Amino acid sequence: MRITLILLFFTCFAYGQTPEVVAASWLQANQQSDPVDGIPNCVASWREDDLTAGVTTDWTDRINSFVAVAKGGITASSDGSGGVQFDYDGIDDAHNVDSNPLQLNFLPQVDEYTVVVKYGSVVPQAIIRTVAYTNGSDTGNYQYGLRRENASTYRTYVGGSLANNSLTDQNLVNDIFIMTVSTTTINLYQNNVLINSPAIAGSTSNPACTLSFMAVTNGTEFFSQGTIRDVVIYSRVINATERQTIQDNL
Numbered sequence: 606m607r608i609t610l611i612l613l614f615f616t617c618f619a620y621g622q623t624p625e626v627v628a629a630s631w632l633q634a635n636q637q638s639d640p641v642d643g644i645p646n647c648v649a650s651w652r653e654d655d656l657t658a659g660v661t662t663d664w665t666d667r668i669n670s671f672v673a674v675a676k677g678g679i680t681a682s683s684d685g686s687g688g689v690q691f692d693y694d695g696i697d698d699a700h701n702v703d704s705n706p707l708q709l710n711f712l713p714q715v716d717e718y719t720v721v722v723k724y725g726s727v728v729p730q731a732i733i734r735t736v737a738y739t740n741g742s743d744t745g746n747y748q749y750g751l752r753r754e755n756a757s758t759y760r761t762y763v764g765g766s767l768a769n770n771s772l773t774d775q776n777l778v779n780d781i782f783i784m785t786v787s788t789t790t791i792n793l794y795q796n797n798v799l800i801n802s803p804a805i806a807g808s809t810s811n812p813a814c815t816l817s818f819m820a821v822t823n824g825t826e827f828f829s830q831g832t833i834r835d836v837v838i839y840s841r842v843i844n845a846t847e848r849q850t851i852q853d854n855l
Contacts, residue, residue, distance in 0.1 A: 690725030695830025713764030725832025
């Protein structure tokens with residue numbers, strides 16, 4: 606893997622902190638008790654279960670304690686049915702993962718990985734960036750990214766490849782999107798139904814970039830509106846059984 610600049614964004618913007626290492630015994634216990642975290646090669650898991658409604662807060666992942674630092678007045682809120690989510694206002698709200706962790710930087714056409722995002726009760730509006738752009742541009746080379754383009758289109762970005770993926774089901778409330786990336790192909794699933802399998806046609810050499818939720822920087826910082834419940838990342842392509850485990854338990 607090499608560090609390079611989604612619904613998360615890797616924007617070139619370095620932090621100097623070193624992530625806290627979580628005790629192995631805690632990790633093992635947590636991964637054994639949670640089916641999603643327990644899928645092998647889970648490297649980051651930001652979960653709504655760890656949030657308290659009404660609190661403006663950073664968001665720490667369960668696996669390696671990677672801190673997604675809160676920007677703006679981002680507040681965890683109740684969805685009205687017992688769940689908790691983050692509301693991004695589209696003005697200045699975002700989360701930026703500090704320290705540019707190597708475990709979350711994947712080189713297109715070299716590394717294989719999976720990115721999972723679960724929406725909340727407020728579907729992101731048109732032109733929504735949800736998880737991870739890598740170089741802060743809508744038109745350049747990305748490490749990896751997901752974005753809701755409009756009601757019927759969902760975009761994936763890997764390396765120099767941008768693909769528009771048509772959505773048959775456009776009611777995205779609480780939907781789960783899974784992007785698996787091999788060295789040659791991106792598979793995008795909506796609620797474990799395959800939408801598209803575009804090829805990867807290029808890579809990026811952009812170094813030292815930052816993973817962001819609901820924001821992207823391209824000279825100017827752009828913010829997106831909507832809600833997110835969960836973000837989970839694996840350092841390999843997960844299989845059909847594992848995708849269904851996520852669908853049933855996230």
